[in-house]
Amino acid sequence: MTAQHQFPAETNQSHRKNAFYPSVEEVASIPPLYATENTPAADKVVHLHYSVGRCDWYIAEVDPESLTAFGWAEVSPGCGEWVYSNLAEMEGLNAQGYVIERDVTFEPVRAGDVPRINGTPSDRSEYQYSAPLTAEDAERLGELLGLIMATCAEVSSGKTGLPTGFFLRSYTRDEAMDALGLEFLSHIAAGDSEVTAAGKAGGWLLKVTSESLAIAVEFRRSQR
Structure with a gap:
């Protein structure tokens, strides 16, 4: 993505805590479409994470021109799969005020190490209690x-x-x-x-x- 080619203006910016689109530098580090097609699913690196409710999108490839993205998504409970999505369409979704958010703290990681993708419970170690449950x-x-x-x-x-x-x-x-x-x-x-x-x-x-x-x-x- 060049300075001449920027992301479109966000239509739901007022509903979000952070910018929906990543920076130009972040996009430049994400493989283009089909670049990882010969890489085993578990070894693909996911670079972006979007979510709303219990819906999640983990992005592994992006075409900055068409804004088409490829990654793992779970939109219906229990139906996670590797699919193509369009970032502009995702940004524009607004269901009764609910919009898709980008996790700005997310760091690139191997897909097989993401609990949501590999099916293991998420790390919730930030919750600490004074004593274990009897x-x-x-x-x-x-x-x-x-x-x-x-x-x-x-x-x-x-x-x-x-x-x-x-x-x-x-x-x-x-x-x-x-x-x-x-x-x-x-x-x-x-x-x-x-x-x-x-x-x-x-x-x-x-x-x-x-x-x-x-x-x-x-x-x-x-x-x-």
């Missing part, structure tokens, strides 16, 4: 998380018409369970009661679900 606490936590997920699945089903099983399959994945558990425990650690923490964790899960579904619908519509 077996009784862990059993109680499991019961509470199950109740929160079941309640949220029913609410989401009522709003969308999709079966509750669709949401429960997404919620019961290890990564989702870990994230929900940590969300709940963070409120407990802050001094909230179980009831208050459960309500806040449920609200968080419903918000993430709404974001993911809204952007997934808009993304699928834009691909037609």
